[in-house]
Amino acid sequence: MSHDNLSVISLVSIGEHPTSRRPRRAEQDARAIELGIKLAGENLQTLHAGELSDDASQQTALRSYLGMGLAEMSLLEMPAQADAVLVIAEHLKQKTPDVILTGVRAESGESSGMLPYLLAEHLGMAMVTSIADILTVDEVNQQAEVLQALPRGQRRKLTVDLPFVASVDMAAAMPRQSAFGPAMRGQLETAMAGSFTDEEASDWQTTDAKKRPKRLKIIKAKTAADRFKAATAKASGGGGKVVHGVEESAQAIIDLLVEEGLV
Amino acid sequence: MSELFRRDPRAQWIARNRLHPLHQTLVIGPVFGPSGLLRKNLHSIGFIGPNGLKRIDRSGASNDSGQGSRRAAAASDVILPLHQVLEPAFYIVVVLDLVSGRLNGHDKDTLGLAQQLANRNGGAGAVVAIAFGELKDDSLDKAGVDRLIHLNDEQYYHYNPEQRCNDLQVIVDDLQPQHILLPDSINGGGDIGRRLATKLKQRPACGVWKLNDDTVTCRGSAGKSDITRPLSKLLLVMEECSEPISETRHENIVISQDASQFSEGKLIDQGNISVDPNAIPLAEAGFILSGGNGINDWPQFHHTANVLGATEGASRVAVDDGNMPRERQVGATGTWVTAQVYIAVGISGAIQHMQGIGQCEKVVAINTDEGCDMVKRADLSAIGDSTEILTRLVELVEQRKQTINGGATNES
Numbered sequence: 001m002s003h004d005n006l007s008v009i010s011l012v013s014i015g016e017h018p019t020s021r022r023p024r025r026a027e028q029d030a031r032a033i034e035l036g037i038k039l040a041g042e043n044l045q046t047l048h049a050g051e052l053s054d055d056a057s058q059q060t061a062l063r064s065y066l067g068m069g070l071a072e073m074s075l076l077e078m079p080a081q082a083d084a085v086l087v088i089a090e091h092l093k094q095k096t097p098d099v100i101l102t103g104v105r106a107e108s109g110e111s112s113g114m115l116p117y118l119l120a121e122h123l124g125m126a127m128v129t130s131i132a133d134i135l136t137v138d139e140v141n142q143q144a145e146v147l148q149a150l151p152r153g154q155r156r157k158l159t160v161d162l163p164f165v166a167s168v169d170m171a172a173a174m175p176r177q178s179a180f181g182p183a184m185r186g187q188l189e190t191a192m193a194g195s196f197t198d199e200e201a202s203d204w205q206t207t208d209a210k211k212r213p214k215r216l217k218i219i220k221a222k223t224a225a226d227r228f229k230a231a232t233a234k235a236s237g238g239g240g241k242v243v244h245g246v247e248e249s250a251q252a253i254i255d256l257l258v259e260e261g262l263v
Numbered sequence: 264m265s266e267l268f269r270r271d272p273r274a275q276w277i278a279r280n281r282l283h284p285l286h287q288t289l290v291i292g293p294v295f296g297p298s299g300l301l302r303k304n305l306h307s308i309g310f311i312g313p314n315g316l317k318r319i320d321r322s323g324a325s326n327d328s329g330q331g332s333r334r335a336a337a338a339s340d341v342i343l344p345l346h347q348v349l350e351p352a353f354y355i356v357v358v359l360d361l362v363s364g365r366l367n368g369h370d371k372d373t374l375g376l377a378q379q380l381a382n383r384n385g386g387a388g389a390v391v392a393i394a395f396g397e398l399k400d401d402s403l404d405k406a407g408v409d410r411l412i413h414l415n416d417e418q419y420y421h422y423n424p425e426q427r428c429n430d431l432q433v434i435v436d437d438l439q440p441q442h443i444l445l446p447d448s449i450n451g452g453g454d455i456g457r458r459l460a461t462k463l464k465q466r467p468a469c470g471v472w473k474l475n476d477d478t479v480t481c482r483g484s485a486g487k488s489d490i491t492r493p494l495s496k497l498l499l500v501m502e503e504c505s506e507p508i509s510e511t512r513h514e515n516i517v518i519s520q521d522a523s524q525f526s527e528g529k530l531i532d533q534g535n536i537s538v539d540p541n542a543i544p545l546a547e548a549g550f551i552l553s554g555g556n557g558i559n560d561w562p563q564f565h566h567t568a569n570v571l572g573a574t575e576g577a578s579r580v581a582v583d584d585g586n587m588p589r590e591r592q593v594g595a596t597g598t599w600v601t602a603q604v605y606i607a608v609g610i611s612g613a614i615q616h617m618q619g620i621g622q623c624e625k626v627v628a629i630n631t632d633e634g635c636d637m638v639k640r641a642d643l644s645a646i647g648d649s650t651e652i653l654t655r656l657v658e659l660v661e662q663r664k665q666t667i668n669g670g671a672t673n674e675s
Contacts, residue, residue: 018487107485112469114457121461126529129454150535151449153543156422157533164529200466204492209482212472215503240642242633249645250655253606253627254663256643260604260625262550263571263660
């Protein structure tokens with residue numbers, strides 16, 4: 001399913017390992033690239049906005065996207081703490097892409113997940129959140145069918161008008177491995193971008209995440225006897241229904257399944 | 264009145280003492296004389312009528328509740344005090360997720376935080392809850408809803424975030440709320456909240472988990488950092504951000520509101536598609552059929568799972584014996600599952616297995632042994648041979664499918 005005339009841009013960020021905090025390929029962005037390659041093949045364009053370090057080892061995280069089989073990546077240079085939305089929106093206005101793929105939320109910084117929504121608003125495009133796959137793209141009618149990931153492994157099919165912004169969920173297909181050689185050979189096309197400092201965020205205090213307090217089971221008993229019972233009673237004193245016999249059992253089970261809306 | 268029975272030692276002493284002047288009034292029930300004969304106390308029968316005369320009604324129509332009902336087992340519900348907001352000084356808007364039409368824990372926590380914002384510093388704000396689509400829950404008043412806007416057109420039964428966002432814009436223009444709260448969830452709240460933020464040109468605080476005086480603490484960096492920032496107008500809050508309301512009742516007054524005019528929708532919902540149940544990761548499957556040592560006929564087990572549309576699970580014994588793959592193992596050593604319905608066939612319930620199914624809502628046990636731990640835990644236990652019960656269950660499900668399909672064709 002490769003569309004030659006379709007312009008697909010995938011936005012990538014530098015991820016952060018949850019434990020070691022080393023820079024890495026962001027998981028959702030890698031899935032977005034995988035989906036983009038499936039959709040546009042060689043024509044997939046990749047865009048990153050951020051700082052480019054001169055040190056090659058610092059570029060590894062960014063280059064690992066190139067190692068997925070991309071020849072080049074556009075890079076909009078701006079200070080790391082600046083607001084990327086306006087920079088990217090300005091850049092994309094000239095490109096008029098049909099599909100913009102992003103992750104749901106970044107792995108570092110505020111990670112509010114607002115970027116795809118703001119881009120869609122700036123560019124006047126449709127927005128679909130947490131997609132698992134793009135099924136078809138109909139360039140004649142300017143429509144695409146996408147599969148949205150829902151809780152409990154369910155999927156919803158949506159028809160969306162082109163052009164659109166889509167954020168790719170972890171439920172999408174696993175990204176391919178990144179190969180070191182192509183990653184180092186790939187070209188980074190840098191361009192200086194304007195700097196929009198995020199003044200609001202400069203007042204915020206950022207600390208390491210504290211463990212959230214576990215909610216206690218609060219017993220609002222009025223009498224001592226109730227409190228005593230709540231403190232000593234076994235948690236699993238439900239006392240379920242017991243049925244005997246094949247016919248009665250099967251009937252009782254199917255009644256429960258119907259009540260829960262499963263059959 | 265407490266449902267607790269309290270002993271009255273004095274009354275008991277009087278009841279024992281036949282010479283006490285009040286003895287006759289306190290003795291109820293059958294009294295046997297020294298010879299073993301039943302003695303009826305005529306003085307305690309009947310009641311005093313309006314003209315002061317004693318009446319005895321032998322038809323049984325009237326309940327002469329003279330002095331007999333001392334122990335009224337009044338299981339009366341405690342009526343919580345009503346929190347009224349007559350003239351709201353300001354509004355706090357909460358958009359509810361309402362998964363399958365009911366409030367979930369996340370919604371309740373969000374309402375709890377909204378009430379905290381409405382009543383802090385002596386403010387008298389009202390919490391306006393906005394519900395889209397079906398609303399089955401009747402406990403909104405106990406969850407902290409002062410005002411309710413319910414948009415219940417046919418279109419809200421589908422996924423239409425653009426229309427909902429437009430409605431919210433109209434409501435926000437109308438009410439000018441001080442804060443707008445949404446659950447930052449994958450059930451719709453996170454999506455609509457971010458759409459609304461772009462439309463209102465407000466920067467939302469996402470992943471809020473704590474409210475301080477004038478600041479909020481949010482989870483950033485995908486859960487690795489805490490950001491303390493000033494309280495913003497739009498808040499996307501996490502689960503357990505606040506205690507849910509439990510000590511007051513609220514008015515739950517319905518404000519009528521019509522769906523806004525909106526026709527620029529770029530998304531069309533084509534409905535959910537059927538997913539292969541075994542492709543769903545076990546940890547997030549909603550309906551699991553799990554097999555253990557008690558199963559003799561494994562092909563039949565797979566067939567049953569297929570007919571029911573359930574994800575397959577297994578106990579450790581079934582996996583060790585090679586009947587099921589390792590990734591299907593449920594329990595502390597396998598996968599911790601969160602299913603809505605968990606059917607355990609021939610699983611006696613080792614403690615590791617019980618830990619693994621701790622978060623399941625409804626557990627059904629099919630087992631030959633009535634005394635096993637799984638039966639004690641289960642909400643419904645079927646005692647009998649698993650092969651026969653599963654065969655009968657498959658027949659019933661297929662019958663039901665046929666009647667539903669037949670009914671559908673008759674109607675159309």
